[in-house]
Each structure stands twice: as C-alpha cells, then as structure tokens.
Amino acid sequence: MGLMTSQPTAPPGPSDARRSPSEAADDERLTVMGLLAEAFGGLATRGAVQLAEHGMAPVEFEVLLRLTRSPLGLLRMTDLSAQTSLTTSGVTRVVDRLVDRGLVTRQACDTDRRTTYAVVTDAGRALLERALPDHLALIEQWLVGPLRAGGGEDLDTFVRLLRRVRDHVVPCATAGSGGPALPRPAD
Amino acid sequence: MGLMTSQPTAPPGPSDARRSPSEAADDERLTVMGLLAEAFGGLATRGAVQLAEHGMAPVEFEVLLRLTRSPLGLLRMTDLSAQTSLTTSGVTRVVDRLVDRGLVTRQACDTDRRTTYAVVTDAGRALLERALPDHLALIEQWLVGPLRAGGGEDLDTFVRLLRRVRDHVVPCATAGSGGPALPRPAD
DNA sequence: ATGCGATGTCTGCTGAAGCAAACATTGCCC
DNA sequence: GGGCAATGTTTGCTTCAGCAGACATCGCAT
Numbered sequence: 117m118g119l120m121t122s123q124p125t126a127p128p129g130p131s132d133a134r135r136s137p138s139e140a141a142d143d144e145r146l147t148v149m150g151l152l153a154e155a156f157g158g159l160a161t162r163g164a165v166q167l168a169e170h171g172m173a174p175v176e177f178e179v180l181l182r183l184t185r186s187p188l189g190l191l192r193m194t195d196l197s198a199q200t201s202l203t204t205s206g207v208t209r210v211v212d213r214l215v216d217r218g219l220v221t222r223q224a225c226d227t228d229r230r231t232t233y234a235v236v237t238d239a240g241r242a243l244l245e246r247a248l249p250d251h252l253a254l255i256e257q258w259l260v261g262p263l264r265a266g267g268g269e270d271l272d273t274f275v276r277l278l279r280r281v282r283d284h285v286v287p288c289a290t291a292g293s294g295g296p297a298l299p300r301p302a303d
Numbered sequence: 304m305g306l307m308t309s310q311p312t313a314p315p316g317p318s319d320a321r322r323s324p325s326e327a328a329d330d331e332r333l334t335v336m337g338l339l340a341e342a343f344g345g346l347a348t349r350g351a352v353q354l355a356e357h358g359m360a361p362v363e364f365e366v367l368l369r370l371t372r373s374p375l376g377l378l379r380m381t382d383l384s385a386q387t388s389l390t391t392s393g394v395t396r397v398v399d400r401l402v403d404r405g406l407v408t409r410q411a412c413d414t415d416r417r418t419t420y421a422v423v424t425d426a427g428r429a430l431l432e433r434a435l436p437d438h439l440a441l442i443e444q445w446l447v448g449p450l451r452a453g454g455g456e457d458l459d460t461f462v463r464l465l466r467r468v469r470d471h472v473v474p475c476a477t478a479g480s481g482g483p484a485l486p487r488p489a490d
Numbered sequence: 491a492t493g494c495g496a497t498g499t500c501t502g503c504t505g506a507a508g509c510a511a512a513c514a515t516t517g518c519c520c
Numbered sequence: 521g522g523g524c525a526a527t528g529t530t531t532g533c534t535t536c537a538g539c540a541g542a543c544a545t546c547g548c549a550t
Contacts, residue, residue: 140432140435140436140439141368141371141372141431141435142372143435143439145439145442145443145446145447146368146439146442148442148446148447148458148461148462148465149346149350149442149446151462151465151466151469152342152343152346152446152465153343153347153388154469154473155339155465155468155469155472155473156339156340156343157388157473158469158472158473159336159339159468159472160340162472163336173536175536175537181328181333184328185328185329192498193498193499193500194497194498194499201340201344202537202538203537203538203539204498204499204500205499205500205501205537205538205539205540206536206537206538207499208499208500208501209500209536209537210536210537228497228498228545228546229544229545229546230497230498230499230544230545230546231497231498231499231545232498232499244328245327248327248328248330249327252327252330252332252333255332255333255335255336256332258468258471258472259332259335259336259339259468259472260332260335262467262468262471262472263464263467263468265467266464266467270464271335273460273464274461274464274465275335275338277450277453277457277460277461277464278335278338278339278342278461279338280449280450280452280453281342281346281445281446281449281450282338282341282342282345284445284449285342285345285346285349285445285446285449286341286342286344286345360506362506362507379528380528380529380530381527381528381529389507389508390507390508390509391528391529391530392507392508392509392510392529392530392531393506393507393508394529395529395530395531396506396507396530397506397507415515415516415527415528416514416515416516417514417515417516417527417528417529418515418527418528418529419528419529
C-alpha cells in the first residue's frame with residue numbers, strides 16, 4: 117500500500133521483510149513520527165499552561181477563536197464540531213461550559229428549528245483578545261522563532277512541507293470541507 | 304522575549320500593537336500552529352484507527368514500543384512515564400491493563416524495593432511485531448511518502464527543521480533527559 | 491397531507507487520565 | 521541507631537470526551 121505508483125526515492129536500507137523484527141522498532145519512520153509527536157506535544161503543553169493562566173482550556177480557546185473568526189461571530193454546533201477536534205457531543209458540552217461562564221450564548225435558528233447557533237459574546241471576544249497576544253508570542257518563541265533562526269527561507273520551507281502533509285492526511289481541510297471524513301478510532 | 308537577539312527576518316506586516324484586535328485572530332502564526340495541529344491530529348487519528356485493529360490503544364503501543372526498545376525489555380515505571388506522554392499515575396493504569404492482557408509483567412527490583420519494573424512479555428513482543436509493519440506502512444503513506452514526493456531532499460529538510468523545533472520546545476529530549484521538565488497544565 | 495429517511499442536537503453511560511494524597515522505601519545527617 | 525527529607529508507586533476523586541441512543545425537525549415522495 118502506498119507503493120502502487122513507483123516510488124520516487126526508495127527507502128534506503130534493507131526492506132522490512134529482510135530485517136529482524138526487533139530491528140523494525142528502530143525504523144527511521146518511527147523517529148520522524150516521534151519527532152512530530154514530541155514537537156507538537158511540547159507546543160500543546162506549553163500552550164495549555166498559558167491558556168490556563170487566562171482561565172481557558174485549549175478546546176475552549178479553539179471554540180472562541182473559530183466563533184470570533186466567523187463573519188457574524190456565530191456558528192452551528194455541527195460546523196463547530198467539524199472545525200474543531202471534537203465530536204458534536206463534545207461541542208455540546210464545551211458550549212455548555214462557555215455559556216455558563218457567559219462567554220457564549222445559544223441562539224435558535226429561525227429558518228431551521230433543529231439547528232442552534234453558538235454565538236460569541238462581548239465577554240468571549242474580550243477574553244480571547246486578552247489571551248491572543250500572549251498566545252501568539254508563545255508560538256513565535258517556540259515554533260516560528262526557531263524556524264526563522266536559520267535564515268528566512270526555513271520558515272517558508274517548513275510551512276510548505278507541513279501543508280503538503282496536512283493536505284494529504286486531512287483531505288477535508290483542502291477544499292470546502294466537502295471531502296471524505298477522516299476515520300474515527302473504533303476501539 | 305525571543306527578540307533579545309536581533310531577529311534575522313522581522314515578521315512582515317504591522318506589529319501586534321498596531322493591529323485591530325480581531326485581526327490578530329487571523330495571524331500567520333496561528334495558521335502555522337493550526338497546520339501543525341491538523342497534520343499531527345490527522346496522523347494520530349489514522350494511527351489510532353489502525354492500532355485499534357490490532358487491539359491496541361496508542362498509549363499501549365507507545366509503552367510496548369519503549370519497553371521493547373529497551374535493552375532488557377524492561378523499564379522502571381517512572382522512566383516509562385518520562386518517555387511517554389503520561390504521568391506516573393497514568394503509567395500505573397496502562398501497565399495494569401497490559402498486565403491483565405498478559406502483554407507485560409511487573410517485576411520487583413531486588414536492589415531498591417521502591418521501584419517496580421514493567422517487563423514486556425513474549426506475547427507483548429509478538430503483538431508489537433505484528434502491528435509494526437502496518438504502522439510503518441501507514442507512516443510511510445501519510446507522512447514520509449508525501450515528503451519524498453517532491454524530491455529526496457524534502458524529507459531530510461523537514462526532519463532537520465522539525466528536530467530543531469523539537470529541541471527548542473522539549474529541552475529534556477536533547478541530552479540524557481537531564482534538562483528542566485516541561486511545565487504541566489495547571490487549571 | 492402523510493409517511494419516512496436524513497439531519498441536528500442533546501443525554502446516559504463508560505473509559506481514560508490528571509492531581510493530590512497515601513504509603514513504602516531509601517539514603518543521609520547527626 | 522534514629523529521625524527526616526527525598527524518591528517511587530499506587531489509589532480516590534474528579535473532569536472530560538466519545539459512543540450509542542433518544543428526540544425533534546426537515547424535506548421529499550407519493
């Protein structure tokens with residue numbers, strides 16, 4: 117799989133079948149994936165710490181950000197779940213919490229009574245705008261800054277390659293979210 | 304912060320202070336971070352689906368992998384927690400599950416009765432080695448493959464830049480795990 | 491108009507993970 | 521040799537998110 121088309125550059129070294137099983141545990145591919153996991157995990161942890169200083173969980177920040185970016189500051193629950201890392205069930209409860217804190221309100225849709233909109237309040241916008249500068253500075257310090265350190269091209273190169281991976285792995289994000297859905301964990 | 308040394312390439316566009324607040328929600332830095340989150344999230348989801356087909360959760364795979372990579376197939380609980388994305392408490396329970404399934408055993412240390420080792424069993428090694436080929440193929444298809452598609456240098460470049468970010472953001476991983484610990488979320 | 495599948499949201503239940511505290515053990519200082 | 525802080529592991533409690541199912545609503549075909 118993945119080898120149906122002739123591969124531009126074959127993986128160096130002996131093929132999987134020729135190696136001892138325990139040797140596969142040190143495969144270069146695991147290293148790349150591990151690097152990605154560690155880098156993202158570290159950034160996520162630092163981000164979570166900082167958002168917590170503003171009284172926000174990462175998912176709450178994400179919801180407030182998506183709502184604020186939306187033209188009318190409002191989004192259907194389902195669309196929110198599509199744009200975030202949550203299921204519709206998860207969105208229901210996150211919005212519950214945000215409503216309790218007055219950062220978001222629910223608003224009925226007058227053309228379709230099934231849908232309810234989540235609307236960001238002034239307090240929600242205020243909280244987000246209070247946290248954003250710190251958050252941007254954090255990304256600058258730990259992600260974008262290091263990439264600029266080696267010359268101006270590194271950042272652009274990284275973004276270009278990262279976008280290529282993203283577009284492969286998350287087909288929905290490429291076009292207008294019309295692509296096939298990403299599989300969900302089963303067990 | 305991050306700007307103490309003169310910056311090689313200043314961020315283009317007006318500074319944060321000069322922009323309208325709502326404009327900060329579209330900052331380029333959020334885009335990069337979002338790209339990273341989407342790419343990693345997509346890969347993690349696909350990985351979780353595939354590991355589930357082998358009856359494993361991602362953390363269980365991680366634990367089995369670390370134990371198998373260890374010279375004697377054995378690691379202290381604390382070291383396991385340092386190498387994975389779990390707290391010691393989390394490691395306790397994951398190992399509990401793995402012990403219940405016969406993939407791991409606990410073994411007392413005869414020189415320090417506080418420490419208990421987690422030891423991977425033959426069944427654990429077998430399960431890991433059954434799942435590894437599929438897992439490597441998945442990483443090849445969705446991460447490494449796309450990066451090779453644009454010529455042989457892209458993969459190396461990506462790994463080099465990614466490692467730079469990782470080394471900045473996870474100081475412990477650079478040397479012999481002797482660095483300062485990563486902060487944990489507070490709220 | 492009426493029935494019916496599709497769609498949007500919410501709720502009961504479950505499993506997983508973190509924090510804080512409990513407990514056991516060690517090494518050290520006196 | 522006896523406290524005593526530090527270290528290693530586990531446990532109680534809580535929070536959070538997913539799945540599956542319930543419920544309401546919509547749009548369409550007849």
